[in-house]
Amino acid sequence: METAVTKIVTQVEDLKDPAYLKIRDLIYEISGIYQPQEKLYLLASRCARRMAAVNAATPADYLAHLTLRANRETELRSLLNEITIGETYMFRSPAQLDALRNVILPQFVASKAAMGFKRLRLWSAGCSTGEEPYTLAMFLLEESTKLLSGWTFDILATDLNDHSLAAAKAGIYGEYSLRGTSDALRKKYFKPHDEKRLQASDQLKSLIRFERVNLSDDSKMIFIKGLDLIFCCNVLIYFDLNSKRRVMQHFYSNLLSGGYLFLGHAESLFQVDDRFRLMHFPGAIGYWKASANCVGSDKS
């Protein structure tokens, strides 16, 4: 009898099956998550798990599950969950933090300090169990001894899921969430919780305000104002095109001129929004709300 593992291996090896490209394009069209040709094996391995779950014999059968079957939307969501699984850990996007440290913060310091403002407001939209806002809090505290000396910060962290928010507020993490966090930072910003887990310090927690926010709730979204940076990673992928466009309109209003929006590493806003400027930083892509007073491009 064929084992599940053999089956997965066989399916993953069959990358030439054109159905994988169709699944890739479908995922890109619907969610904005893109897998380049050379990384198709990653998508295939994620598909393989779902194929085993729904008993699809071939990639073409599975494509039918995603496009023709009555429960296609549920299956698409399950596949998206598979694709983004394992992405929730602290310091998962070092290139984004490097861009903040080396390019964006110096811009903010130049433009805000000239006006006498020394305050930064960040929003982790769809913060899940809190890894992202705690990462941002640690990053800002570390920078407050250098470029951001004398600055104050606050971080808004929101999610729709009450269970995730409760976990985020508790701030208790195991090795999986902390695998990208250095020993020095663990020692500085966490305290032991039990044998295997650490808990975020009160200093970290004091920078973060956790709230339940539905990004589709216009009545709440219009009151979030004055942000410098928004992080919204692998959240919009679950929204349909119109909902994405509405959220993007809100994000644009939520940000101050000169502010930036960051999405997940493989997420694209192609044909979703044309007001933000697509900005390339080394290893990272961000979306900029252009400002006449801000230096937006430093190129040569």
Add this chain to the structure above:
Amino acid sequence: MKTLDEIRSSISTLESIPAIPAIVQPLVATLNLPAEKVAVEQVVELVSYDSSIAAQCLRMANSPLFGRRNVETVKGAIVTLGLKRVQSILLGCCLNRIVPMDKWAFSATSFWRHSLGCALVSRKLASLIGYPEPEKAYLAGLLHDIGILVNTLACTKEYCQCFAAAGDRRVSLEVVEQNLLGFTHCESGRILAEQWKFPQDVVAVIAFHHHVAHARSAPALVCLVHLCDLLCRLRDLGYGFYEAMGVDLAGDRAWADLLEHCPQLATLDLTRLTLDIDGAMDEIIAVVDAVFHPESSISR
């Protein structure tokens, strides 16, 4: 420290370039001819002149980056890849020979990863936006930084300082060259390219890829390579040091100029192209390591 005039004079006598492969000049002569006037046998003969160059050519021709596998003969490479591409590959292999290993001011591997990356991305962008000569874009991308080889040979010690300063200050190499040497790799590259009678449009790319507004000939090709050079440096295919830059590529002057020649640029999915570069990264590294790396396993 050498002046640009001294470098010009040493290039004309080839005294700075001790080991110029014998096939370079006849090869460049064939590059200046239209494809229909170049006999396949002529290029086969050039490639086969040096067995290790022939081996390097075949290694590149067999890479998935070039879309083909199982090419066993030089003639087979020309038949399957096309004459222009084989000429480009051959020239890349030859240029690798002009800098002795102990003369490199920085990592030879980084240089070739950037050059090959820029060649591939230039060809890809050319195809995506309907630029009529994708193979010319490949050649121009491969050669755009040839001035770095000239500077490495002509003033190795000072050039080491340039790289160190650019890395420390996290700025473009070209800015530091202007400050420390009084000229840039664009100017020294142009001297070599004119001396070696490279095609005029390729000379324009070498001379003006950092200052597209100055290009009188081949402005579209210059703009195309300028954008791809930036993209590569932003996706970990730079010179091995962090350049602190945030670039609005679609807001770049080169983008607007290229758009005039290639209207399809307006509908380019830039995020997707960026992620495709990331996807191709492993193979670019593998090819460069196999073909250009000093400890390459290919026998010489």
